[in-house]
Amino acid sequence: MTSCTTVRPEGPEEAYAFAAPFRAPQGSPIRELFKYVGRPGMISFAGGYPSKDLFDREGLARALDAAYRSDPIACLQYGDTAGSPLLRRSLARLMAAREVNCSADDIVVTTGSQQGFDLLLRTLIAPGDTALIEEPAYPAAIQALRLAGANIVTVRTDGDGIDVDALAAQLDAWPQACRPKLLYTVPTFANPTGATLPRARREALVRLATQHRIVLIEDDPYGELRFAGTPVPPILALADACPGGRDWVVYFGSLSKIVAPGLRIGWAIAPAPIARRMIVAKQTSDLCTSPLSQETARHYLDSASLESHLRSIVGAYRSRCEAMLKALTHFAPNEVICSAPQGGMFVWARLTGGRDAADVLKRAIERNVMFVPGHAFYVREADASSLRLSFAAPNEAEAFEGARRLASALSQT
Ligand SMILES: Cc1ncc(COP(=O)(O)O)c(C=O)c1O
Numbered sequence: 147m148t149s150c151t152t153v154r155p156e157g158p159e160e161a162y163a164f165a166a167p168f169r170a171p172q173g174s175p176i177r178e179l180f181k182y183v184g185r186p187g188m189i190s191f192a193g194g195y196p197s198k199d200l201f202d203r204e205g206l207a208r209a210l211d212a213a214y215r216s217d218p219i220a221c222l223q224y225g226d227t228a229g230s231p232l233l234r235r236s237l238a239r240l241m242a243a244r245e246v247n248c249s250a251d252d253i254v255v256t257t258g259s260q261q262g263f264d265l266l267l268r269t270l271i272a273p274g275d276t277a278l279i280e281e282p283a284y285p286a287a288i289q290a291l292r293l294a295g296a297n298i299v300t301v302r303t304d305g306d307g308i309d310v311d312a313l314a315a316q317l318d319a320w321p322q323a324c325r326p327k328l329l330y331t332v333p334t335f336a337n338p339t340g341a342t343l344p345r346a347r348r349e350a351l352v353r354l355a356t357q358h359r360i361v362l363i364e365d366d367p368y369g370e371l372r373f374a375g376t377p378v379p380p381i382l383a384l385a386d387a388c389p390g391g392r393d394w395v396v397y398f399g400s401l402s403k404i405v406a407p408g409l410r411i412g413w414a415i416a417p418a419p420i421a422r423r424m425i426v427a428k429q430t431s432d433l434c435t436s437p438l439s440q441e442t443a444r445h446y447l448d449s450a451s452l453e454s455h456l457r458s459i460v461g462a463y464r465s466r467c468e469a470m471l472k473a474l475t476h477f478a479p480n481e482v483i484c485s486a487p488q489g490g491m492f493v494w495a496r497l498t499g500g501r502d503a504a505d506v507l508k509r510a511i512e513r514n515v516m517f518v519p520g521h522a523f524y525v526r527e528a529d530a531s532s533l534r535l536s537f538a539a540p541n542e543a544e545a546f547e548g549a550r551r552l553a554s555a556l557s558q559t
Contacts, residue, residue: 166273167293176285176518182511189548191470191535192516194337194403194491199541200459201406205451206442212449213441225437228425229255229413233444237399237413240447244369245383246397252415254424257435259367259400259412260286262424263330265431266396266414267294269423270327270361278329280308282494282523282532284337284365287330298525299326305485307333307343310350317358328361333381335368335490338523338534342488348381355394361420367400367412368490370456373464375488382415393417401443403491404456410436411443463491469542470535473549481556484535491538496531501559503533509555515548 176192183190214221220230228234234250241248256262271277273295279287281300291298302312308331320326331351333343343351355362364381385391400412414424428434446452470493474482481501485494497503503519510516520532540548 167295172289172292174285174289176522179516179518182516185514187514188516189514189540189544189551190516191537191540191548191552192518193539194536195539196403196407196459196491197462197466197539197541200462202451202455205449205455206406206446209446209449209451210438210442212445213438216445217441221438221441223437225434225440227428227434228421229253229435230437230440230444233411233440233447234413236444236447240452241399241415245379246415247383247386248415252418252421254414254416254421254428255435255440256398256412256414256428257432258402258407258410259365259398259414260290261428261431261435262398262412262414263287263363263365264290265424265427266328266361266363266416266420267291267296268427269420271296276324276326278313278326278360279525280331280336281525282338282520282529283330283525284332285522287365288523288525291330300525301329303339303341305339305341307331307336307339307341307347308351310347310354314350314354317354317360320358325358326360328363329355330363330365332365332368334366334378335371335487335492337368337490338492338518338520339494340485340487340490340492341494342375342378343381345378345384348378348384349388352381352385352388352391352395356388356390360394362395363398364395365398367398367403370404371460371463371491372489373460373467396420404459405443405446405452409439409443411439460489463489463538465542466540466545467493467537470537470540470545470549473546474552477549477553478556481553491536493535493537495533495535496529497533497556498531500531501556502530504530506533506552506555506559509558510552513551513555515551515555517552 179192234253237253238248238250271294277291277296278299278301280303302309382395382397385395397415401409481498483496507519518534521528
């Protein structure tokens with residue numbers, strides 16, 4: 147009889163021989179905070195979650211019911227990897243309202259836009275390839291680039307998003323042999339800064355991407371959440387005016403922030419050679435996005451419920467943002483300097499007096515209030531005084547009380 151004793155010379159971690167990016171993986175710093183969110187009485191300025199009070203529960207229940215009744219087999223069966231043709235048609239109409247000229251065939255439905263980014267990285271990034279990213283940046287984009295093994299190079303931003311002059315100089319000085327493959331940005335109501343890139347900078351970005359043959363990724367989950375200022379068209383819409391520009395822009399949209407993240411419906415609009423490869427990558431990822439979810443989303447979009455829902459959430463986010471900023475000015479006028487976003491879900495802030503936001507967070511959690519310290523949004527060197535405050539979840543009364551608790555934490559740090 148042969149013995150089948152497995153020899154494991156080292157501890158189990160080493161014995162699994164994990165692939166390089168997973169040997170010592172860093173989890174999402176924001177998701178780590180979520181253990182505190184459910185604590186009784188906690189007021190959270192931390193997550194980028196839509197408000198639970200503002201979901202269109204009735205409208206979505208009707209859409210789910212209509213989807214199942216009208217075509218149960220379409221809901222229950224596997225679907226096309228690129229997405230349901232009918233949902234893609236509805237999304238093309240949604241994009242037309244955003245001034246983007248595209249057809250249903252140009253759209254790939256993804257399981258959240260996060261999957262779209264992951265699929266794109268699989269098609270473009272081999273370990274060691276250079277990827278540019280605005281900084282501060284959306285942490286899950288940084289995390290995805292790290293797991294893809296990218297050489298991550300940051301691009302400077304100011305209160306209006308990417309500093310395109312600095313980027314142009316950075317690219318002009320770049321060695322030809324190893325040009326960056328992509329540039330990731332959230333140009334409208336950015337996560338975390340809330341900043342919106344002005345039109346002229348968007349046009350300049352397209353020109354730079356086209357000239358240097360860099361895939362420009364426009365991640366746009368927040369664009370419809372405008373409550374002040376003048377709308378700016380998506381970069382993708384402006385790319386048509388730059389010869390060859392459309393060949394270098396990939397757009398990600400999402401229903402997560404404007405309808406519900408539980409649907410997990412996102413979409414990508416990419417140049418055909420990229421889209422084709424993303425679909426092949428998706429075949430090995432999830433075969434298709436949940437058909438039940440896609441059908442529900444389609445019925446919701448086609449029922450015109452989105453327009454009135456958007457009016458209601460945008461109004462609520464406006465007054466929640468105003469309430470939070472007013473309360474912070476009242477309770478901590480000299481301790482916190484805040485941005486004033488024109489939409490989205492986030493205020494970007496800096497603490498004065500050399501305070502470290504991570505230290506303040508410890509005191510804040512003791513007082514049942516939370517935010518995300520800035521280090522989560524930096525690739526290497528963080529600005530320790532920075533923090534992100536989301537105004538989406540707490541209502542006006544909670545925003546007031548949360549600011550009072552935050553001021554108390556600040557006074558002890
Ligand atoms: C900038 C940005 N992109 C993408 C996502 C993820 O969106 P989805 O739920 O569509 O995957 C988020 C979620 O917080 C986000 O802030």
